Amino acid sequence: xxxxxxxxxxxxxxxxxxxxxxxxxxxxxxxxxxxxxxxxxxxxxxxxxxxxxxxxxxxxxxxxxxxxxxxxxxxxxxxxxxxxxxxxxxxxxxxxxxxxxxxxxxxxxxxxxxxxxxxxxxxxxxxxxxxxxxxxxxxxxxxxxxxxxxxxxxxxxxxxxxxxxxxxxxxxxxxxxxxxxxxxxxxxxxxxxxxxxxxxxxxxxxxxxxxxxxxxxxxxxxxxxxxxxxxxxxxxxxxxxxxxxxxxxxxxxxxxxxxxxxxxxxxxxxxxxxxxxxxxxxxxxxxxxxxxxxxxxxxxxxxxxxxxxxxxxxxxxxxxxxxxxxxxxxxxxxxxxxxxxxxxxxxxxxxxxxxxxxxxxxxxxxxxxxxxxxxxxxxxxxxxxxxxxxxxxxxxxxxxxxxxxxxxxxxxxxxxxxxxxxxxxxxxxxxxxxxxxxxxxxxxxx
Numbered sequence: 001x002x003x004x005x006x007x008x009x010x011x012x013x014x015x016x017x018x019x020x021x022x023x024x025x026x027x028x029x030x031x032x033x034x035x036x037x038x039x040x041x042x043x044x045x046x047x048x049x050x051x052x053x054x055x056x057x058x059x060x061x062x063x064x065x066x067x068x069x070x071x072x073x074x075x076x077x078x079x080x081x082x083x084x085x086x087x088x089x090x091x092x093x094x095x096x097x098x099x100x101x102x103x104x105x106x107x108x109x110x111x112x113x114x115x116x117x118x119x120x121x122x123x124x125x126x127x128x129x130x131x132x133x134x135x136x137x138x139x140x141x142x143x144x145x146x147x148x149x150x151x152x153x154x155x156x157x158x159x160x161x162x163x164x165x166x167x168x169x170x171x172x173x174x175x176x177x178x179x180x181x182x183x184x185x186x187x188x189x190x191x192x193x194x195x196x197x198x199x200x201x202x203x204x205x206x207x208x209x210x211x212x213x214x215x216x217x218x219x220x221x222x223x224x225x226x227x228x229x230x231x232x233x234x235x236x237x238x239x240x241x242x243x244x245x246x247x248x249x250x251x252x253x254x255x256x257x258x259x260x261x262x263x264x265x266x267x268x269x270x271x272x273x274x275x276x277x278x279x280x281x282x283x284x285x286x287x288x289x290x291x292x293x294x295x296x297x298x299x300x301x302x303x304x305x306x307x308x309x310x311x312x313x314x315x316x317x318x319x320x321x322x323x324x325x326x327x328x329x330x331x332x333x334x335x336x337x338x339x340x341x342x343x344x345x346x347x348x349x350x351x352x353x354x355x356x357x358x359x360x361x362x363x364x365x366x367x368x369x370x371x372x373x374x375x376x377x378x379x380x381x382x383x384x385x386x387x388x389x390x391x392x393x394x395x396x397x398x399x400x401x402x403x404x405x406x407x408x409x410x411x412x413x414x415x416x417x418x419x420x421x422x423x424x425x426x427x428x429x430x431x432x433x434x435x436x437x438x439x440x441x442x443x444x445x446x
Contacts, residue, residue, distance in 0.1 A: 015062040015122040016041060022065060022121060026105050027098075035095070040064070055090030057098070066121035074099060078334040081404055082397045092407035093377065093414065143342055144286040146263045152341045153236040153284070161216070161243045163393050167382035171218040172243075175280040175310065176372040176420045186378045189371075194222040197277055199443055200364065200424050201306050202435060203227035207274035210234070210300065212264050213281030217244030217257070224256040229275075234262040264296055274305050282311035282351065283343050290346065290354035298358050303429035306436075307360060310422045312372075314345040334408075338401045348421050360425040363436055364443070369419035376410035 016039055023045070027033045030045035036056040038044045044056075059065055064085040068077050077099055080086055088095040141148035157164075161172075168174060169190045177189035178196050197219060203209060205228030211220050214233025217240075223229045235241050244259040251257075264281075276297055285293045301307055335343060352362060383390060383403060390399045412418045426434035 016043065018120050018122065019059065019062070019065050020045065022069075022118060026069075026102060035098075053090070054094040055088050055092070057095065058087040058089060060085055060087065062122040066118070066123060069102070069118055070121070072102070072118075073333065075333045075337065077102075078338075078401075078404060082338070082400050084396075084400075092380070092403065093410040096404070096408040096411040097415075099408075144289050146265055148342065149263065149284065150236045152343075154238075156340050157237040157239055159394055159398070161239055163390065164216075166386040166390055166393075167379050171222075172216040173218045174215050176368050177375040177378075178368065179371055179374055182374075186375070186382075189375070190218070191222075194219055195226070196443070197279065197308055197310070197422075198223050198227050199445070200308050200422065201275040201277060202442065203229050203275060205229070208232070208272070210267075210271075210273040210276045212276065212278040212297070213284075214240075214244065214259060215280075216240055217247050217259055219277060219279065220244075220257050220259070221247060221251055221253060224253045225251065228256075230256050231258075232273075233257070233259045234264065234267070235259065236261065236263060264293065267296075267300055269299075271300050272302050273300055274302055276301050276305070276307045277310070278308070279310040280312075282309060283345060284340070286342070286344050287346050287350065290350065291358065294355040294360060295358040298360055298427055301427045303427055304433060304435050305427050306363075306434075307425040307427070308422060309351065309355070309425065311351070311420065312345055312418055313348045313351065313421050314418050315416055316347050316349070335405065339405050345418060348419075348423075351421070351423060355423075355425055359427060361428055361434070362423060363426050363434070364422075364424040364440065366422045367419050368422065369413055369416065372420045373410055373413045376406050376413065380406040380410065 019039065023037060024030075027035075030037070034053065036044060036046065036053050038056055038058045040059055040061050064080065067080040067083070067085045070076065081088075141151075164172060164174065169177075169187045171187075171190055171194075173190040173193065176193065177184075177186060178193035179189045180192055184192060201209070203223055207229045209220065209223050209229045209231040211223075211231060211233040214220055214235050217233055220231035220233045224231050233244060235244070238261055241259045241261050248254055248257045248259065278297065282290075282293070297307055348365070348367075352365075356362065380403065383399075383406065387399070390402075394402075409418075413420075426436060428434050
């Protein structure tokens, strides 16, 4: 049994009182917090029914709040959740906003005094050490070298195709869906997104399409089947490529679709494509490599061709408030350690600034942020509905990591910290011609 030690301001009987005092310092009185709290002894704040509140923070043992808040960092809080020190009942995306509230509370110099009070929180010496249930990512190569990028991608996808199939749509599209009316199912919205990408690229029979970061092959299969193109998809994940090839064969498209395990920098120099799609790839390129990334894609794009870049971007003002909060909270460390190593978000302006000097011309920019909120909430609901199966596949800590990742992402998209932007570029030919019509009406005509 775990041994509980209170801080210097009381013995074990003081633990509930001290925890309540710290909660009040951080979040205000119970009636003003906007969420409920239930302690390990069954007591709750507010004492009345919390049915009209979005979620309940459940502290599983006396040392849970200390494990969440000390040291004050995103990683401490998230790993306390992965261990099961605390739980959330109700709307998990809304609950992930607690980290923002703590960061805001710590900006003001007066808040430093509250850190002294945090030291009085009880300890639970029997609590388990932090772990996600997976080996920590490690690579000896430079960040965003071809070798290290391959290891990082495989770290993400080595959970297995069956895990992703639990909560993605039937086509296993692992990027933002598109909801033309808002009433679509996930399957319908993902098909609509695939078609939107194809329409923006103005795909035509006989053209060559390159899909950079092709996942399980949904886009190239859709483009070959419905638009008559010859498509090559590249991925760094052998498990993705194996399933994509199976799906291509099942669709009878082996003469028009192929998948290669290949870095975008490893394409044959002579390879040329009429159209290029990069969906959910740029997040893993790295800021210093952006200019080279777009230059490489331009070299493989025929004059007069089109490139669609679809990627998550960060709002320029979305950093945690204040230098102190940024230093303490360390935003991004959870995803770096537990979800996708070496991932990095850039702003829309940085994307455009990296692409245009190399000869790509911006023709259309569309932010699909609200669509990703819907997508992530649907993914989260599907994952939660498959909880027993997911835990059996990957273990409870890793399941909790992914549940938290999807919920936190839905929250960040919802409040506008991050967005997802589709940018259509053209590579004009020597006369300045592109293959685009005078209006954008074609974007909305199937």
